[in-house]
Amino acid sequence: MKCPRCDSQYIVKNGHTHTGKQSFKCRDCTRQFVIAPRHQPISEDTKELIDRLLLEKIFLAAIVRATGVFPRWLQYYVNKKLRAVKRKVEVKSKKKGNLTIQCDEMWSFVGDKSNRQWIWLAIDVLTKEIGGVYLGKRDEAGARGLWDSLPTVYRQCAVSYTDFWSAYGIVFPKKKHRAVGKDTGQTNYIERFNNTLRKKIFRLGRKTLSFSKKLSTYMGAIWYVIHEYNASLSIT
Incomplete structure (x- = not known):
């Protein structure tokens, strides 16, 4: 068994989750995890797809259906992304003239x-x-x-x-x-x-x-x- 964050094998048991699954803890980086979690991390490909869909007139509920992500995660991801967008126009340099x-x-x-x-x-x-x-x-x-x-x-x-x-x-x-x-x-x-x-x-x-x-x-x-x-x- 390896830590999903740092690949360390210095793993110890760390109680159980609210669903009864055995929880583990990495003694090197303190990451807590379970084996075969029900909610897998969102892949970069899925995030790129969501980024493209945000450029179209598609409701968030439709993006949830198309990508399979959870509504709460999507709302958090979209809010964080939109808050980080620069509020300043960016154009190619222009020469003075007409x-x-x-x-x-x-x-x-x-x-x-x-x-x-x-x-x-x-x-x-x-x-x-x-x-x-x-x-x-x-x-x-x-x-x-x-x-x-x-x-x-x-x-x-x-x-x-x-x-x-x-x-x-x-x-x-x-x-x-x-x-x-x-x-x-x-x-x-x-x-x-x-x-x-x-x-x-x-x-x-x-x-x-x-x-x-x-x-x-x-x-x-x-x-x-x-x-x-x-x-x-x-x-x-």
Whole structure:
């Protein structure tokens, strides 16, 4: 018999589990274990599959059925993963010059429908990268958060196309800000990405039972998809 953690053979009996199984303890690393446990460790292949499924509009209950993991473990794994996601946009380096971004905002809710959360987004028209992200309220502070989230090269050089929401005009520099209607087609890319987010994240459905109860996991799910989206553009 060997310790499953350190392969030591210095093993002693250590009582019984609540189901009556003999428990053992490693005297070298203090690991406690039983022979042939009912709940086996989750494999790395299964975790990679779960990571991919989180990028699709699939409920956690469906992931449980597809992978065979326990609901409680999956909820813990997903919460831990989403809390660790970076809350800062990552794009390829850009040279100073003629840059164009499109900006828009979309809403969903956390906890209940009275708690609206707005997602402010900016997309690079040329590379289709998401260049700015901010989650908050639909007010001047939200527009300021989006502006501050943009890499410096965009704030210095980019022409910004937005809708007529007044907060943009207050925060964005007037010389390079263009407020336009949907009929112009100047915000088509960002509006299309809004739809992409709703198709990939079940938490963003405005009429759904699968909404987020915690703001941290809600934000993590959005950032997780955005990081993967930008990374996929660099690969292609």
